[in-house]
Amino acid sequence: MTDTIIETRGLTKDFRGFVAVGGIDLKVRKGSIHALIGPNGAGKSTVFNLLTRFLPASGGKIFFKGEEITRRDPALVAQSGMVRSFQISSTFPAFSLRDNVRIALQRPRQLSYHFWRSDKTLADLYGRADELLDAVGLTRWRDLRAADLSYGRKRALELATTLALDPEVMLLDEPMAGLGHEDIERIANLIRKVAIGRTVLMVEHNLKVVADLSDTITVLARGKILAEGPYAVVAANPEVRSAYMGSAHA
Template sequence: MADDHILTTDGLTKEFAGFVAVRNVALRVRRHSIHALIGPNGAGKTTCFNLLTKFLRPTRGRILYNGRDITAERSADIARLGMVRSFQISAVFPHLTLLENVRIALQRTLGTSFHFWRSERSLDALNARAEELLDSVGLAQYRDLAAVELPYGRKRALEIATTLALDPEMMLLDEPMAGMGHEDIDKISELIRKVAARRTVLMVEHNLSVVAKLSDIITVMRRGEILAEGTYDTVSRNPEVIEAYMGTGHG
Protein backbone atom coordinates (compact mmCIF):
# COMPACT_ATOMS: atom_id res chain seq x y z
CA MET A 1 0.00 0.00 0.00
CA ALA A 2 3.04 2.22 0.27
CA ASP A 3 2.71 3.61 -3.24
CA ASP A 4 -0.84 4.63 -2.49
CA HIS A 5 0.82 7.73 -1.04
CA ILE A 6 2.20 10.25 -3.49
CA LEU A 7 3.99 12.29 -0.85
CA THR A 8 5.32 11.20 2.52
CA THR A 9 7.59 12.85 5.04
CA ASP A 10 9.44 11.32 7.95
CA GLY A 11 10.58 13.30 10.95
CA LEU A 12 10.47 16.53 8.98
CA THR A 13 11.94 19.28 11.18
CA LYS A 14 12.89 22.89 10.62
CA GLU A 15 14.67 25.00 13.20
CA PHE A 16 15.31 28.73 12.87
CA ALA A 17 18.09 29.73 15.26
CA GLY A 18 16.73 27.70 18.14
CA PHE A 19 13.05 28.14 17.32
CA VAL A 20 11.46 24.97 16.03
CA ALA A 21 8.93 25.92 13.36
CA VAL A 22 8.19 22.39 12.23
CA ARG A 23 8.83 19.40 14.49
CA ASN A 24 8.92 15.77 13.49
CA VAL A 25 6.15 15.94 10.96
CA ALA A 26 5.12 12.68 9.32
CA LEU A 27 2.77 13.58 6.54
CA ARG A 28 1.01 11.02 4.32
CA VAL A 29 -0.73 12.41 1.27
CA ARG A 30 -2.88 9.91 -0.60
CA ARG A 31 -2.82 9.96 -4.39
CA HIS A 32 -5.79 11.72 -6.05
CA SER A 33 -7.01 13.19 -2.79
CA ILE A 34 -7.56 16.77 -1.70
CA HIS A 35 -5.59 17.09 1.48
CA ALA A 36 -5.91 20.17 3.66
CA LEU A 37 -3.37 21.44 6.12
CA ILE A 38 -4.98 23.63 8.78
CA GLY A 39 -4.09 25.08 12.13
CA PRO A 40 -3.90 28.37 14.00
CA ASN A 41 -1.47 31.08 12.95
CA GLY A 42 2.14 30.13 13.43
CA ALA A 43 1.40 26.42 13.38
CA GLY A 44 4.05 25.87 10.73
CA LYS A 45 1.83 25.22 7.72
CA THR A 46 3.54 27.56 5.30
CA THR A 47 6.97 26.52 6.59
CA CYS A 48 5.91 22.97 5.85
CA PHE A 49 5.00 24.01 2.31
CA ASN A 50 8.32 25.69 1.84
CA LEU A 51 10.10 22.58 3.04
CA LEU A 52 8.16 20.32 0.70
CA THR A 53 8.93 22.50 -2.31
CA LYS A 54 12.53 23.08 -1.22
CA PHE A 55 12.19 26.82 -0.81
CA LEU A 56 13.55 26.01 2.64
CA ARG A 57 16.04 23.31 3.53
CA PRO A 58 14.88 20.96 6.28
CA THR A 59 17.04 20.70 9.39
CA ARG A 60 16.20 17.02 9.68
CA GLY A 61 13.93 14.50 8.09
CA ARG A 62 13.16 12.99 4.74
CA ILE A 63 10.70 13.80 1.97
CA LEU A 64 9.58 11.11 -0.46
CA TYR A 65 7.68 11.94 -3.63
CA ASN A 66 6.41 8.98 -5.63
CA GLY A 67 8.75 6.84 -3.57
CA ARG A 68 11.74 8.96 -4.55
CA ASP A 69 13.80 10.82 -1.99
CA ILE A 70 13.58 14.50 -2.93
CA THR A 71 15.05 15.93 0.28
CA ALA A 72 18.15 17.19 -1.54
CA GLU A 73 16.52 18.36 -4.78
CA ARG A 74 16.35 22.00 -5.90
CA SER A 75 13.07 23.93 -6.10
CA ALA A 76 13.05 24.14 -9.87
CA ASP A 77 13.60 20.41 -10.14
CA ILE A 78 10.70 19.65 -7.80
CA ALA A 79 8.47 21.39 -10.34
CA ARG A 80 9.98 19.30 -13.12
CA LEU A 81 9.07 16.16 -11.19
CA GLY A 82 5.42 17.22 -11.29
CA MET A 83 4.90 18.94 -7.94
CA VAL A 84 3.98 22.59 -8.47
CA ARG A 85 3.14 25.09 -5.77
CA SER A 86 1.31 28.37 -5.50
CA PHE A 87 2.03 31.18 -3.07
CA GLN A 88 0.13 33.02 -0.35
CA ILE A 89 0.40 36.26 -2.28
CA SER A 90 -1.01 35.65 -5.70
CA ALA A 91 1.81 34.54 -7.92
CA VAL A 92 1.40 36.02 -11.36
CA PHE A 93 3.81 37.94 -13.57
CA PRO A 94 2.09 41.34 -13.19
CA HIS A 95 3.31 43.16 -16.27
CA LEU A 96 2.97 40.29 -18.70
CA THR A 97 -0.33 39.62 -20.42
CA LEU A 98 -2.51 36.72 -19.31
CA LEU A 99 -1.53 34.82 -22.42
CA GLU A 100 2.17 35.39 -21.71
CA ASN A 101 1.69 34.35 -18.10
CA VAL A 102 0.39 30.95 -19.12
CA ARG A 103 2.87 30.67 -21.97
CA ILE A 104 5.82 31.04 -19.58
CA ALA A 105 4.75 27.78 -17.99
CA LEU A 106 4.25 26.10 -21.36
CA GLN A 107 7.41 27.29 -23.08
CA ARG A 108 9.86 25.20 -21.11
CA THR A 109 8.59 22.16 -23.01
CA LEU A 110 9.78 23.68 -26.31
CA GLY A 111 13.36 23.47 -25.11
CA THR A 112 14.16 26.90 -26.54
CA SER A 113 14.14 28.85 -23.29
CA PHE A 114 17.83 29.69 -23.60
CA HIS A 115 17.58 30.66 -27.27
CA PHE A 116 18.25 34.38 -27.15
CA TRP A 117 18.69 34.54 -30.91
CA ARG A 118 15.24 33.18 -31.76
CA SER A 119 12.21 35.41 -32.26
CA GLU A 120 9.57 35.38 -29.54
CA ARG A 121 7.12 34.74 -32.33
CA SER A 122 8.29 31.14 -32.20
CA LEU A 123 6.25 31.01 -28.98
CA ASP A 124 3.03 31.69 -30.87
CA ALA A 125 2.83 27.94 -31.47
CA LEU A 126 1.79 27.70 -27.81
CA ASN A 127 -1.01 30.25 -28.03
CA ALA A 128 -3.77 27.75 -28.79
CA ARG A 129 -2.92 25.65 -25.74
CA ALA A 130 -2.56 28.78 -23.58
CA GLU A 131 -5.96 30.03 -24.69
CA GLU A 132 -7.47 26.66 -23.92
CA LEU A 133 -6.08 26.87 -20.39
CA LEU A 134 -7.32 30.43 -19.94
CA ASP A 135 -10.71 29.32 -21.18
CA SER A 136 -10.81 26.50 -18.63
CA VAL A 137 -10.67 29.07 -15.82
CA GLY A 138 -13.00 31.52 -17.58
CA LEU A 139 -10.39 34.12 -18.50
CA ALA A 140 -10.18 33.66 -22.27
CA GLN A 141 -11.61 37.07 -23.09
CA TYR A 142 -8.88 38.88 -21.10
CA ARG A 143 -5.93 37.23 -22.83
CA ASP A 144 -4.26 40.49 -23.85
CA LEU A 145 -4.74 42.29 -20.55
CA ALA A 146 -1.75 42.73 -18.22
CA ALA A 147 -2.16 40.46 -15.21
CA VAL A 148 -1.79 43.40 -12.82
CA GLU A 149 -5.12 44.77 -14.02
CA LEU A 150 -7.10 41.72 -12.95
CA PRO A 151 -9.15 41.74 -9.75
CA TYR A 152 -7.79 39.52 -7.01
CA GLY A 153 -10.02 36.51 -7.54
CA ARG A 154 -9.20 36.37 -11.20
CA LYS A 155 -5.48 36.60 -10.49
CA ARG A 156 -5.91 33.46 -8.48
CA ALA A 157 -7.70 31.81 -11.39
CA LEU A 158 -4.86 32.86 -13.69
CA GLU A 159 -2.38 31.39 -11.26
CA ILE A 160 -4.22 28.08 -11.36
CA ALA A 161 -4.30 28.14 -15.17
CA THR A 162 -0.53 28.75 -15.18
CA THR A 163 0.02 25.89 -12.77
CA LEU A 164 -2.19 23.61 -14.84
CA ALA A 165 -0.08 24.41 -17.88
CA LEU A 166 2.64 22.24 -16.38
CA ASP A 167 0.11 19.41 -16.07
CA PRO A 168 1.36 18.69 -12.55
CA GLU A 169 0.67 15.42 -10.81
CA MET A 170 0.45 17.25 -7.53
CA MET A 171 -0.53 20.84 -6.74
CA LEU A 172 0.34 22.63 -3.54
CA LEU A 173 -1.93 25.60 -2.91
CA ASP A 174 -0.99 28.04 -0.17
CA GLU A 175 -4.20 29.69 1.06
CA PRO A 176 -5.95 29.78 -2.32
CA MET A 177 -8.95 31.64 -0.84
CA ALA A 178 -7.08 34.27 1.18
CA GLY A 179 -8.58 37.72 0.71
CA MET A 180 -11.44 36.60 -1.52
CA GLY A 181 -15.12 37.46 -1.57
CA HIS A 182 -17.92 34.86 -1.44
CA GLU A 183 -18.49 34.65 -5.14
CA ASP A 184 -14.85 34.13 -5.92
CA ILE A 185 -14.54 31.51 -3.21
CA ASP A 186 -17.30 29.45 -4.81
CA LYS A 187 -15.73 29.78 -8.23
CA ILE A 188 -12.23 28.85 -7.12
CA SER A 189 -13.56 25.97 -5.00
CA GLU A 190 -15.31 24.62 -8.05
CA LEU A 191 -12.12 25.04 -10.04
CA ILE A 192 -10.02 23.21 -7.45
CA ARG A 193 -12.50 20.37 -7.35
CA LYS A 194 -12.41 20.17 -11.13
CA VAL A 195 -8.64 20.10 -11.45
CA ALA A 196 -8.28 17.65 -8.58
CA ALA A 197 -10.11 14.98 -10.51
CA ARG A 198 -6.89 13.55 -11.95
CA ARG A 199 -4.43 15.06 -9.52
CA THR A 200 -3.46 15.34 -5.92
CA VAL A 201 -3.98 18.64 -4.14
CA LEU A 202 -2.38 19.64 -0.87
CA MET A 203 -3.58 22.99 0.42
CA VAL A 204 -3.16 25.29 3.36
CA GLU A 205 -6.43 27.07 3.99
CA HIS A 206 -7.97 29.12 6.78
CA ASN A 207 -11.53 29.14 5.51
CA LEU A 208 -12.95 26.12 7.32
CA SER A 209 -16.14 25.89 5.29
CA VAL A 210 -14.01 25.57 2.17
CA VAL A 211 -11.88 22.97 3.89
CA ALA A 212 -14.99 21.07 4.99
CA LYS A 213 -16.45 21.13 1.52
CA LEU A 214 -13.37 20.28 -0.50
CA SER A 215 -11.02 18.10 1.46
CA ASP A 216 -10.96 14.34 1.67
CA ILE A 217 -8.53 14.41 4.54
CA ILE A 218 -7.38 17.08 6.96
CA THR A 219 -4.19 17.41 8.94
CA VAL A 220 -4.34 19.83 11.85
CA MET A 221 -1.07 21.38 12.97
CA ARG A 222 -0.23 23.27 16.11
CA ARG A 223 3.12 24.72 17.15
CA GLY A 224 4.93 22.89 14.40
CA GLU A 225 3.50 19.48 15.18
CA ILE A 226 0.67 17.36 13.83
CA LEU A 227 -2.20 17.50 16.27
CA ALA A 228 -4.80 15.42 14.51
CA GLU A 229 -5.60 13.88 11.18
CA GLY A 230 -8.75 12.55 9.53
CA THR A 231 -11.93 13.56 7.76
CA TYR A 232 -13.55 16.86 8.61
CA ASP A 233 -16.11 15.16 10.86
CA THR A 234 -13.57 13.32 12.98
CA VAL A 235 -11.16 16.23 13.18
CA SER A 236 -13.78 18.84 14.03
CA ARG A 237 -15.00 16.73 16.98
CA ASN A 238 -11.50 16.26 18.37
CA PRO A 239 -11.39 18.17 21.69
CA GLU A 240 -7.72 19.05 21.25
CA VAL A 241 -8.44 20.62 17.89
CA ILE A 242 -11.34 22.60 19.30
CA GLU A 243 -9.09 23.77 22.10
CA ALA A 244 -6.33 24.78 19.67
CA TYR A 245 -8.78 26.82 17.67
CA MET A 246 -10.63 28.35 20.60
CA GLY A 247 -7.36 29.10 22.33
CA THR A 248 -8.62 28.00 25.77
CA GLY A 249 -7.03 25.64 28.26
CA HIS A 250 -3.56 25.49 29.71
CA GLY A 251 -0.67 27.63 28.60
Protein backbone atom coordinates in the same frame (compact mmCIF):
# COMPACT_ATOMS: atom_id res chain seq x y z
CA MET B 1 1.87 2.44 0.31
CA THR B 2 1.55 2.60 -3.48
CA ASP B 3 -1.16 5.27 -3.31
CA THR B 4 1.03 7.66 -1.28
CA ILE B 5 2.54 10.38 -3.45
CA ILE B 6 4.09 12.59 -0.72
CA GLU B 7 5.48 11.23 2.53
CA THR B 8 7.54 12.74 5.32
CA ARG B 9 9.24 10.82 8.10
CA GLY B 10 10.26 12.72 11.19
CA LEU B 11 10.38 15.99 9.25
CA THR B 12 11.90 18.69 11.41
CA LYS B 13 12.85 22.33 11.06
CA ASP B 14 14.35 24.47 13.78
CA PHE B 15 15.47 28.06 13.58
CA ARG B 16 18.28 28.57 16.09
CA GLY B 17 16.53 26.61 18.77
CA PHE B 18 12.94 27.42 17.82
CA VAL B 19 11.30 24.25 16.53
CA ALA B 20 8.86 25.27 13.78
CA VAL B 21 8.21 21.72 12.60
CA GLY B 22 8.78 19.00 15.15
CA GLY B 23 9.22 15.58 13.59
CA ILE B 24 6.02 15.13 11.59
CA ASP B 25 5.02 12.00 9.68
CA LEU B 26 2.73 13.03 6.84
CA LYS B 27 1.22 10.97 4.03
CA VAL B 28 -0.65 12.50 1.11
CA ARG B 29 -2.70 10.10 -0.97
CA LYS B 30 -2.37 10.30 -4.75
CA GLY B 31 -5.39 11.91 -6.39
CA SER B 32 -6.71 13.44 -3.16
CA ILE B 33 -7.32 16.98 -1.95
CA HIS B 34 -5.45 17.19 1.34
CA ALA B 35 -5.62 20.26 3.60
CA LEU B 36 -3.20 21.46 6.25
CA ILE B 37 -4.91 23.60 8.87
CA GLY B 38 -3.98 25.01 12.25
CA PRO B 39 -3.57 28.25 14.17
CA ASN B 40 -1.04 30.89 13.18
CA GLY B 41 2.46 29.67 13.90
CA ALA B 42 1.49 26.01 13.64
CA GLY B 43 4.12 25.38 10.97
CA LYS B 44 1.91 25.02 7.89
CA SER B 45 3.82 27.29 5.51
CA THR B 46 7.11 25.95 6.84
CA VAL B 47 5.98 22.45 5.85
CA PHE B 48 5.26 23.77 2.34
CA ASN B 49 8.71 25.36 2.19
CA LEU B 50 10.31 22.10 3.29
CA LEU B 51 8.39 19.96 0.80
CA THR B 52 9.30 22.23 -2.12
CA ARG B 53 12.87 22.58 -0.80
CA PHE B 54 12.68 26.36 -0.38
CA LEU B 55 13.95 25.57 3.11
CA PRO B 56 16.40 22.80 4.05
CA ALA B 57 15.14 20.32 6.62
CA SER B 58 16.93 20.14 9.95
CA GLY B 59 16.02 16.48 10.23
CA GLY B 60 13.87 13.72 8.80
CA LYS B 61 13.17 12.67 5.24
CA ILE B 62 10.86 13.71 2.39
CA PHE B 63 9.66 11.32 -0.30
CA PHE B 64 7.89 12.15 -3.56
CA LYS B 65 6.54 9.31 -5.70
CA GLY B 66 8.61 6.91 -3.61
CA GLU B 67 11.93 8.72 -4.15
CA GLU B 68 13.71 10.63 -1.43
CA ILE B 69 13.95 14.34 -2.26
CA THR B 70 15.15 15.63 1.13
CA ARG B 71 18.16 17.37 -0.41
CA ARG B 72 16.99 17.76 -3.99
CA ASP B 73 17.31 21.14 -5.72
CA PRO B 74 14.02 23.12 -5.63
CA ALA B 75 13.96 23.47 -9.43
CA LEU B 76 14.31 19.71 -9.82
CA VAL B 77 11.45 19.15 -7.36
CA ALA B 78 9.23 21.36 -9.52
CA GLN B 79 10.38 19.64 -12.70
CA SER B 80 9.56 16.25 -11.18
CA GLY B 81 5.92 17.32 -10.79
CA MET B 82 5.43 19.13 -7.45
CA VAL B 83 4.56 22.78 -8.06
CA ARG B 84 3.64 25.45 -5.54
CA SER B 85 1.13 28.13 -6.48
CA PHE B 86 -0.31 31.37 -5.09
CA GLN B 87 2.50 32.11 -2.64
CA ILE B 88 4.83 33.23 -5.42
CA SER B 89 3.05 34.65 -8.44
CA SER B 90 4.41 33.65 -11.82
CA THR B 91 2.50 36.30 -13.74
CA PHE B 92 3.81 39.34 -15.59
CA PRO B 93 1.58 42.40 -14.94
CA ALA B 94 2.31 44.18 -18.23
CA PHE B 95 1.68 41.11 -20.39
CA SER B 96 -1.68 39.83 -21.60
CA LEU B 97 -3.25 36.83 -19.92
CA ARG B 98 -2.61 34.79 -23.06
CA ASP B 99 1.08 35.69 -23.12
CA ASN B 100 1.41 34.97 -19.39
CA VAL B 101 0.19 31.43 -19.92
CA ARG B 102 2.26 31.02 -23.07
CA ILE B 103 5.42 31.99 -21.18
CA ALA B 104 4.59 29.43 -18.48
CA LEU B 105 4.16 26.80 -21.20
CA GLN B 106 7.64 27.61 -22.49
CA ARG B 107 9.30 26.54 -19.25
CA PRO B 108 9.16 22.77 -19.76
CA ARG B 109 10.65 23.36 -23.22
CA GLN B 110 13.44 25.48 -21.71
CA LEU B 111 12.24 28.49 -23.71
CA SER B 112 11.25 30.60 -20.72
CA TYR B 113 13.32 33.65 -21.55
CA HIS B 114 13.32 33.46 -25.34
CA PHE B 115 11.04 36.44 -25.76
CA TRP B 116 12.64 37.24 -29.10
CA ARG B 117 11.40 34.08 -30.78
CA SER B 118 8.91 34.73 -33.58
CA ASP B 119 5.22 34.19 -33.05
CA LYS B 120 5.37 31.53 -35.75
CA THR B 121 7.92 29.53 -33.75
CA LEU B 122 5.78 29.68 -30.61
CA ALA B 123 2.36 29.62 -32.26
CA ASP B 124 1.70 26.04 -31.17
CA LEU B 125 1.73 27.23 -27.55
CA TYR B 126 -1.19 29.63 -28.04
CA GLY B 127 -3.69 26.85 -28.58
CA ARG B 128 -2.80 25.25 -25.26
CA ALA B 129 -2.75 28.67 -23.57
CA ASP B 130 -6.30 29.28 -24.78
CA GLU B 131 -7.37 25.88 -23.43
CA LEU B 132 -5.96 26.69 -19.99
CA LEU B 133 -7.56 30.13 -19.92
CA ASP B 134 -10.86 28.52 -20.83
CA ALA B 135 -10.41 25.95 -18.05
CA VAL B 136 -10.19 28.70 -15.43
CA GLY B 137 -12.91 30.87 -16.95
CA LEU B 138 -10.73 33.66 -18.32
CA THR B 139 -11.23 33.35 -22.08
CA ARG B 140 -13.05 36.67 -22.49
CA TRP B 141 -10.14 38.53 -20.81
CA ARG B 142 -7.31 36.75 -22.62
CA ASP B 143 -6.01 39.95 -24.30
CA LEU B 144 -6.25 42.05 -21.13
CA ARG B 145 -3.09 42.95 -19.22
CA ALA B 146 -2.68 40.88 -16.07
CA ALA B 147 -2.32 44.11 -14.08
CA ASP B 148 -5.88 45.08 -15.03
CA LEU B 149 -7.51 41.95 -13.63
CA SER B 150 -9.54 41.88 -10.43
CA TYR B 151 -7.85 40.18 -7.49
CA GLY B 152 -9.95 37.04 -7.81
CA ARG B 153 -9.22 36.70 -11.52
CA LYS B 154 -5.51 37.18 -10.88
CA ARG B 155 -5.74 34.13 -8.64
CA ALA B 156 -7.40 32.25 -11.49
CA LEU B 157 -4.59 33.34 -13.85
CA GLU B 158 -1.99 32.12 -11.36
CA LEU B 159 -3.79 28.80 -11.34
CA ALA B 160 -3.67 28.67 -15.14
CA THR B 161 0.08 29.39 -15.20
CA THR B 162 0.60 26.65 -12.62
CA LEU B 163 -1.42 24.20 -14.71
CA ALA B 164 0.80 25.10 -17.67
CA LEU B 165 3.60 23.24 -15.91
CA ASP B 166 1.38 20.12 -15.90
CA PRO B 167 2.04 19.29 -12.23
CA GLU B 168 1.14 15.99 -10.63
CA VAL B 169 0.89 17.74 -7.28
CA MET B 170 -0.24 21.32 -6.71
CA LEU B 171 0.60 22.98 -3.40
CA LEU B 172 -1.78 25.88 -2.80
CA ASP B 173 -0.84 28.26 0.01
CA GLU B 174 -3.99 30.00 1.28
CA PRO B 175 -5.70 30.21 -2.13
CA MET B 176 -8.70 32.03 -0.65
CA ALA B 177 -6.74 34.73 1.17
CA GLY B 178 -8.11 38.20 0.42
CA LEU B 179 -11.00 36.97 -1.74
CA GLY B 180 -14.63 38.04 -1.48
CA HIS B 181 -17.48 35.55 -1.18
CA GLU B 182 -18.14 35.24 -4.94
CA ASP B 183 -14.45 34.82 -5.75
CA ILE B 184 -14.06 32.19 -3.01
CA GLU B 185 -16.82 30.12 -4.56
CA ARG B 186 -15.31 30.55 -8.04
CA ILE B 187 -11.78 29.56 -6.98
CA ALA B 188 -13.08 26.63 -4.91
CA ASN B 189 -14.91 25.33 -7.97
CA LEU B 190 -11.76 25.76 -10.06
CA ILE B 191 -9.68 23.83 -7.53
CA ARG B 192 -12.22 21.03 -7.53
CA LYS B 193 -12.13 20.98 -11.34
CA VAL B 194 -8.35 21.01 -11.80
CA ALA B 195 -7.87 18.45 -9.02
CA ILE B 196 -9.34 15.77 -11.26
CA GLY B 197 -6.40 13.53 -12.12
CA ARG B 198 -4.06 15.47 -9.80
CA THR B 199 -3.16 15.70 -6.14
CA VAL B 200 -3.75 18.95 -4.27
CA LEU B 201 -2.16 19.84 -0.94
CA MET B 202 -3.36 23.16 0.42
CA VAL B 203 -3.00 25.41 3.43
CA GLU B 204 -6.29 27.17 4.04
CA HIS B 205 -7.94 29.07 6.90
CA ASN B 206 -11.45 29.12 5.46
CA LEU B 207 -13.02 26.12 7.21
CA LYS B 208 -16.04 26.00 4.91
CA VAL B 209 -13.72 25.63 1.93
CA VAL B 210 -11.71 22.99 3.76
CA ALA B 211 -14.86 21.05 4.67
CA ASP B 212 -16.26 21.23 1.13
CA LEU B 213 -13.08 20.39 -0.79
CA SER B 214 -10.87 18.16 1.33
CA ASP B 215 -10.71 14.38 1.41
CA THR B 216 -8.22 14.44 4.29
CA ILE B 217 -7.30 17.14 6.78
CA THR B 218 -4.13 17.30 8.84
CA VAL B 219 -4.30 19.64 11.82
CA LEU B 220 -0.99 21.13 12.96
CA ALA B 221 -0.35 22.79 16.30
CA ARG B 222 3.05 24.01 17.48
CA GLY B 223 4.80 22.18 14.68
CA LYS B 224 3.25 18.79 15.36
CA ILE B 225 0.32 16.82 13.98
CA LEU B 226 -2.59 17.13 16.36
CA ALA B 227 -5.18 15.17 14.38
CA GLU B 228 -5.85 13.80 10.92
CA GLY B 229 -8.80 12.47 8.98
CA PRO B 230 -11.99 13.64 7.24
CA TYR B 231 -13.44 16.98 8.31
CA ALA B 232 -16.17 15.45 10.47
CA VAL B 233 -13.57 13.50 12.44
CA VAL B 234 -11.11 16.33 13.06
CA ALA B 235 -13.88 18.85 13.76
CA ALA B 236 -15.20 16.61 16.53
CA ASN B 237 -11.78 16.20 18.15
CA PRO B 238 -11.76 18.15 21.46
CA GLU B 239 -8.06 19.01 21.14
CA VAL B 240 -8.62 20.39 17.66
CA ARG B 241 -11.59 22.46 18.75
CA SER B 242 -9.55 23.84 21.62
CA ALA B 243 -6.42 24.58 19.57
CA TYR B 244 -7.95 25.86 16.37
CA MET B 245 -11.64 25.50 15.75
CA GLY B 246 -12.97 26.62 19.10
CA SER B 247 -13.70 30.19 18.07
CA ALA B 248 -15.30 29.04 14.81
CA HIS B 249 -17.63 26.60 16.59
CA ALA B 250 -18.32 28.54 19.77
